[in-house]
Amino acid sequence: MENFEWSEKYSVNVKQIDEQHKKLIGIVAQLNTAMRQGKGKDIIGKVLEELAKYTITHFKDEERIMKSAGYPDFEAHQTKHQWMNDRVAQLYRDYQDGKVTLSIEVMNFLQSWIDKHIMGTDKQYAPFLNSKGIF
Numbered sequence: 001m002e003n004f005e006w007s008e009k010y011s012v013n014v015k016q017i018d019e020q021h022k023k024l025i026g027i028v029a030q031l032n033t034a035m036r037q038g039k040g041k042d043i044i045g046k047v048l049e050e051l052a053k054y055t056i057t058h059f060k061d062e063e064r065i066m067k068s069a070g071y072p073d074f075e076a077h078q079t080k081h082q083w084m085n086d087r088v089a090q091l092y093r094d095y096q097d098g099k100v101t102l103s104i105e106v107m108n109f110l111q112s113w114i115d116k117h118i119m120g121t122d123k124q125y126a127p128f129l130n131s132k133g134i135f
């Protein structure tokens, strides 16, 4: 399991969004670090709760920026956010019900979704937002 951290490769060239992605990656990185130290079980509840709240905040802000700029692919992007919000909320509920145990699979799912979404989906709006003067 590799270290998970923000780096320039994730930049979408919009300052507020980069800051939020740093925070999002940081939340999951906490869990990654704790797991490597054998302490994942101590913080998984807190991390999932924080993640469930913060994905909602970040997606709302990102959607507001895309929408007010008139980004043409807004709806498809929003659908991906809703899917992830549902997944994370479900994961947190399952954890609370004792149905989820912390595993490499959960960790890999969270990391690879964030990685793919930022690199593949978020990066698509970067040139459009920049062309509207949003940096």
Ligand SMILES: [Fe+2]
Pocket (backbone or CB within 6 Å): 062, 077, 081, 117, 121, 122
């Ligand atoms: Fe997004």
Ligand SMILES: [Fe+2]
Pocket (backbone or CB within 6 Å): 021, 058, 062, 118, 122
């Ligand atoms: Fe994003």
